[in-house]
Amino acid sequence: MKKTVKKAVGVLLAIVMLAGMLAGCGGSGKESGQAAEAGSGTPKSNVTLTFGSHQSGLPTSGIVHDMAREFEAETGIKIDFQISPDAQWRDLIKVKLDSGEAPDIICVDTPIDLASGTKMDRYCVELGDQEWVSRMDDSARSAVSADGKLYGITFPGAKMYFYLYNKEIFAAQGLEVPTNYEEFKVVCQKLQDAGITPIYEATTNGWHQVLPLFETGGLWLAQDPDIYNKLNNNEIDLDQIPALLTIIRQLDECAKAGYYGTDYLSNAWEGAKEAMATGRCAMTIGELGFRGDVEKDYPEFTKDKLGAFVMPWGDNQMIGVNPASNAYFINKESKHVEEAKQFFAFLARHENLQKLQDGWLDISDLCWAEITSKYSEEDQKFIDSLAKANVVQTSVNYIDSQWMDVGKDLESMYTGASTPEDVLAAIMKRRNEQAQLQKDPAWVK
Amino acid sequence: MGEITHRRAGMGERDMNRKKLYPWYFASGAAVLFFLLCFLPGILGIAYSFTDWNQFSDEINFVGLGNYKRIFAGGSDYLTYIGNTVMFTVVTTAMKTVAGFALALLLTQKFIKCKNLHRMIIFSPQVMSYLVVGLVFKSMLHPTTGFLNNFLRDIGLGVLAKNWLTDLQLVFPTVMTVDTWKGMGYIMVVTIAGLMSVSPEYYEAASIDGAGFFQKLWNITIPLLKPVLVNVTVLNITYGLRVFDMIYSLTNGGPGNATAVMNTAVYKEFSKGDLAMGTTLSSVLFLFVLTILYFIIKSMENSEVEA
Numbered sequence: 001m002k003k004t005v006k007k008a009v010g011v012l013l014a015i016v017m018l019a020g021m022l023a024g025c026g027g028s029g030k031e032s033g034q035a036a037e038a039g040s041g042t043p044k045s046n047v048t049l050t051f052g053s054h055q056s057g058l059p060t061s062g063i064v065h066d067m068a069r070e071f072e073a074e075t076g077i078k079i080d081f082q083i084s085p086d087a088q089w090r091d092l093i094k095v096k097l098d099s100g101e102a103p104d105i106i107c108v109d110t111p112i113d114l115a116s117g118t119k120m121d122r123y124c125v126e127l128g129d130q131e132w133v134s135r136m137d138d139s140a141r142s143a144v145s146a147d148g149k150l151y152g153i154t155f156p157g158a159k160m161y162f163y164l165y166n167k168e169i170f171a172a173q174g175l176e177v178p179t180n181y182e183e184f185k186v187v188c189q190k191l192q193d194a195g196i197t198p199i200y201e202a203t204t205n206g207w208h209q210v211l212p213l214f215e216t217g218g219l220w221l222a223q224d225p226d227i228y229n230k231l232n233n234n235e236i237d238l239d240q241i242p243a244l245l246t247i248i249r250q251l252d253e254c255a256k257a258g259y260y261g262t263d264y265l266s267n268a269w270e271g272a273k274e275a276m277a278t279g280r281c282a283m284t285i286g287e288l289g290f291r292g293d294v295e296k297d298y299p300e301f302t303k304d305k306l307g308a309f310v311m312p313w314g315d316n317q318m319i320g321v322n323p324a325s326n327a328y329f330i331n332k333e334s335k336h337v338e339e340a341k342q343f344f345a346f347l348a349r350h351e352n353l354q355k356l357q358d359g360w361l362d363i364s365d366l367c368w369a370e371i372t373s374k375y376s377e378e379d380q381k382f383i384d385s386l387a388k389a390n391v392v393q394t395s396v397n398y399i400d401s402q403w404m405d406v407g408k409d410l411e412s413m414y415t416g417a418s419t420p421e422d423v424l425a426a427i428m429k430r431r432n433e434q435a436q437l438q439k440d441p442a443w444v445k
Numbered sequence: 446m447g448e449i450t451h452r453r454a455g456m457g458e459r460d461m462n463r464k465k466l467y468p469w470y471f472a473s474g475a476a477v478l479f480f481l482l483c484f485l486p487g488i489l490g491i492a493y494s495f496t497d498w499n500q501f502s503d504e505i506n507f508v509g510l511g512n513y514k515r516i517f518a519g520g521s522d523y524l525t526y527i528g529n530t531v532m533f534t535v536v537t538t539a540m541k542t543v544a545g546f547a548l549a550l551l552l553t554q555k556f557i558k559c560k561n562l563h564r565m566i567i568f569s570p571q572v573m574s575y576l577v578v579g580l581v582f583k584s585m586l587h588p589t590t591g592f593l594n595n596f597l598r599d600i601g602l603g604v605l606a607k608n609w610l611t612d613l614q615l616v617f618p619t620v621m622t623v624d625t626w627k628g629m630g631y632i633m634v635v636t637i638a639g640l641m642s643v644s645p646e647y648y649e650a651a652s653i654d655g656a657g658f659f660q661k662l663w664n665i666t667i668p669l670l671k672p673v674l675v676n677v678t679v680l681n682i683t684y685g686l687r688v689f690d691m692i693y694s695l696t697n698g699g700p701g702n703a704t705a706v707m708n709t710a711v712y713k714e715f716s717k718g719d720l721a722m723g724t725t726l727s728s729v730l731f732l733f734v735l736t737i738l739y740f741i742i743k744s745m746e747n748s749e750v751e752a
Contacts, residue, residue, distance in 0.1 A: 087697055091716030098500060098715070119500075203700075263588040265611035265700050401717075412701020415613045437719055438501040 047339050048078040052096070052103035054089030056205070056269070057326045060293060063359030071346045077339050079105075086269070087206030090118070090404055097123045097331075104334040105343070110143035110154065110324040111394055118401075121146035124329040125337050127153065132348030140367035143324035143394075153344045154327035155356055157365030157373065160319050160383070161215050162308035164290060165283045166276065169196060170307070177307070180315040181250055188259040191282050197261035199254070200281035202269040203414070206407040211285050212247055212311055213406065214399060218318025218389035219243035228395040234435070234442035238428050247313045248413070248420040255414045265414060277301040285311065288379055289362040296361050310386060319383075320391040325367075397440070398431040405430060487731065494725035500718040512725035522702060523710060523726065530706040530730075533621060533692075534685030540625040541681055542674065545632025550662070552633070553640050564637065568630035575627070579694025582623050586610050611700045620704055624691050628684070632677050639673035640666070679741050686734050 051068075058064050058081070068079035082103055084092055090109075096102040102123065112120045127133065128150040133141065136154070144152035165177070170187075173194055178184035188198035203209045220227050220241055230236045238244055254260065261281070272290070275281040277298035284290075291303040310319050330340040346352060350370060357366050357374060365373040375383065393400040409423040418426075435443040494512055496505045516523040548567055552560050570578065585592040586609040594606035609619045647665045656664070667674075689708035692698060698705035698713075705713075707730045714723035 088693075091712065094716045094718070095712070206697075263608065263611075266588050266608065408699060408701050411699055412703070415611065415700045415703065417613060417701050417703060433719075434717070437497075437499050437717075 046076070047336050048080050049105055049334075049336055049340055049343065050080050050082055050103035051105040051107070051328075052082045052084070052093065053107035053326075054084055054086045056086050056207070057089070057107035058083065059360040059362060060270075061296060061359055061361045063356055066359065067347060067352060067356065068343075070352075071343055074346070075339075075342060077336075077342065079343065085205070087204065087404055087407070090401075094118060100333055102331045102333070104331055104336055104340050106329045106331055107326050108329065109400065110152070110327045112144060112151065112327075113142070113146040114394070114397055114400065120144075120151050120329050121149065123332055124151045125332050125334075125341075126151055127330070127341070127344070130341065130345065130348075132345060135348065135368055135370060137367040137369060139323040140327075144327045144329075152327035152329040153348065154325055155347075155353070155360070155366050155368070156325035156363045157367045159287060159322040159325055161211050161285050161287060161311070162319070163283050163311055164276070164286045164288075164306045164308050166279060167305055167307045169279060169282045177309045178312050179309075179317060180312050184312045185254070185257075188254065188257070192257075192259060196279070197275075197281040198259040198283060199261075200267070200272050200275040200284035201255075201260040201264040202267040202272060203265050203407065203411050204267060205269045206404040208269050208285065208407075209251070209410045210403055210406045212251060212313045213244060214392035214403075215320035215322075216243065216247060216311060216313055216316040216318075217320050217392040217395070218387065219314050219316050220392060221389050222318075228390075228392075231396045232442065234440075238431070239424060243314045243316075245420060245424050248410075248423050250313055251410065252413055252420050265411060273297050276306065287362060287364070288375070289360075289364045292361040292364075292374075308382065318387045318389045321388045322391045322394055324394050398434040399427075401434060402427065402430045490724045491728045491731070493721055494728045496721050498721040498724070500720060508721075512722055513729075515722070516725060516729060522705075525702065526705050526707050526710045526726075527729070529617070529704065530686055530688070530708075532617070533624075533688055533706060534682055536621050537624050537628070537685050537688075538678060538681035540621065541628045541632050542677060544625060544629040545677070546636050546674070548629065548633040549636035549640055550666075553637060564634065568634055570627045571630045573627070575690030576694045578623065578627050579691055583610065583695055586619065610696055613700065613703055616696060616700065616704055620692060620695055623695065624688070627691070628681070632681070635677055636670065636673060639670045643669050675741065675744065679738065682737060682741070683734055686730060686737075 065081060068081070072078050093102065093106060093108060097106075097118075106120075106124070108118050108120060112118065126149050132153070133150055137157075139158070140154050141150060144150055144154055169175075169191070170177075173190055173196075175187050175190060176183070178187050191198040201209060217228075220243060223241060223243065224230065227236070227241070231238070255264075267275075272284050272286065273294045274297075276284055277294050288308060291306045294301055294306070295303050310317055328344065330337055330344070334340060347356065348368075353366060353368050353371050357363075357371050364375045364379070373380075393403065406423070406427055409418065409426045412418045413420060413423050432443065493505075495507060495509060497508045497511075498505045515521060516527075551557065552564055552567075557563065584590075586594075588594055588606070588608045588611070591609075593609065597603060597606045607615055610616055643666065647669070648661055651661050651665060687708060688706055689712070692704055692706055692709055693712075696704045698709045707726055711723045711726045711730075714720075714726060
């Protein structure tokens with residue numbers, strides 16, 4: 001009896017397996033049928049483009065996904081998004097590019113002409129001949145160009161990171177916007193005493209905690225207007241910039257004082273909206289567009305509830321401007337370069353740019369002059385009133401390439417495993433190692 | 446029998462070769478494949494570790510032991526990674542073997558009902574991908590929103606709710622526990638197979654002599670399972686030294702570099718473009734695994750002789 005049952009189960013399993021195999025064959029048959037059909041009408045409509053990006057490379061509102069769906073409806077070309085965690089993307093894409101396994105379209109941070117940037121000019125298709133190139137802003141064009149050749153398309157306008165604060169909480173606690181580090185600490189202490197986590201920090205993404213170090217380039221330039229060149233020429237090193245170590249120490253001080261709360265080492269940037277909208281945390285570093293993003297998820301928490309001030313680390317009062325943002329590139333090894341170009345041209349259509357700007361909630365401005373920015377008059381006035389300085393990572397070599405490592409160094413410092421001096425030493429060591437490795441003429445003589 | 450042995454011992458090498466069943470060239474296909482696919486890349490990898498091979502230049506220069514010096518120079522992070530890897534290996538091997546063995550003993554006892562169901566449930570994590578397990582546990586162990594801490598708080602044990610993956614004291618034990626949870630099922634299954642092959646007569650005889658459970662375990666089960674346990678240890682050690690996915694998905698080597706191991710460092714070096722350093726670290730790992738395996742296999746041969 002038992003044997004018969006076993007036999008029956010065996011036969012049943014064999015049938016299921018056979019059916020599965022046949023279904024698989026059937027599926028591919030159908031696909032090829034579709035391909036044949038497509039061949040007669042719109043050509044190559046069965047192509048699927050792979051689009052590799054990190055979480056922050058694509059807007060959380062999903063507008064790029066929406067545009068991809070519209071593109072598919074129009075051309076039949078599918079876009080398959082492959083999203084990786086922020087903390088892992090840079091390493092992953094470099095390994096993939098080197099091993100020839102990168103997706104068709106790749107999203108990476110710019111500028112690409114820094115010696116330490118991802119070598120997109122080596123791996124990607126040149127796009128200088130595309131119609132849309134001339135419509136992109138100059139700064140954006142240079143961010144995606146290397147040796148005078150353009151390789152990518154980018155949309156977000158200049159990036160500026162502020163401390164965004166909950167105006168209601170500040171009013172209720174009788175707090176003023178801080179303009180230097182001492183005032184900032186006082187604000188944090190008062191918020192903490194009131195039972196509110198002063199700052200939302202998220203270290204698991206790897207990048208957010210690093211912003212205070214390099215978005216405060218104004219302090220570096222105040223020390224010496226030619227400092228970026230001197231660093232690139234290896235005439236001075238980072239330990240000769242007192243502001244950097246000061247800021248690392250201040251970050252440590254705030255972490256130890258509990259101003260980030262208790263769980264910040266497990267927090268992800270994706271949780272920032274909830275933390276701010278619910279009033280659990282009172283401040284966080286973000287772009288002005290972040291307010292729109294919060295409002296979308298928490299409609300009662302309208303944009304005007306969040307104010308902005310310049311990061312007061314190291315008594316900084318200049319807003320760091322990052323002319324570059326992440327950009328999309330086409331893999332040279334891709335079998336579908338033409339289709340990918342078609343997708344870029346689709347995104348660059350005037351009406352689609354407008355859709356992108358409207359739907360891309362966390363940015364306020366595109367680097368396309370034909371689209372008017374979303375900044376309100378008040379925002380614009382606020383931005384115009386600020387002194388500006390270029391951020392470090394787009395100007396100094398071997399900083400952006402180790403961004404995530406610095407994130408880890410800071411994490412390590414927060415856990416007590418290292419000191420601020422160790423963090424600085426690690427940054428300098430990696431910078432030197434990278435320069436040596438790339439045989440930078442300023443290092444290898 | 447004695448005569449045959451005598452004749453064999455008296456045979457010359459040529460005679461012996463002639464008497465072999467298959468000529469050597471039957472194995473040449475496999476040998477060529479082994480040479481091309483396994484041996485050569487391994488040797489090339491080691492050769493590259495003596496160069497400054499990197500993705501930024503097409504030139505490759507010989508740098509001697511430079512890369513090895515960088516690893517073993519005092520104060521380098523690499524030594525921490527090596528230490529972490531060894532600790533991970535030793536602890537997970539011990540934990541998995543003990544847990545797997547205990548479960549195997551339990552699930553071969555007569556009083557347990559639905560043994561196969563239990564075995565299947567305990568084995569099931571083994572078939573899951575490391576990345577999936579890592580990501581699931583990452584969310585379960587989140588200090589504020591994770592299942593574990595919420596559960597502890599709900600049952601009134603809020604004091605035990607910890608920052609499992611960010612507290613320096615807890616992160617490594619946590620990662621190793623998750624890894625043990627995933628791997629012990631496999632060890633259990635292998636050990637059960639070993640236990641089934643132990644003849645019940647030994648136990649009966651021991652019972653008649655009045656031996657208790659632990660006496661039987663110590664004097665019958667463990668000695669007879671020795672080859673199985675050695676195999677299991679080999680598997681655990683080689684896995685532990687090569688661990689990557691579990692660490693990568695759970696902590697990405699963090700907080701800071703607290704849980705970074707050899708293979709996360711190799712990955713990091715490759716992504717930095719320092720390919721030579723990546724191969725150097727791999728070579729160190731390779732030599733390490735090889736040495737340990739040599740001794741384990743030697744001891745296995747001995748135990749087989751004894752058995």
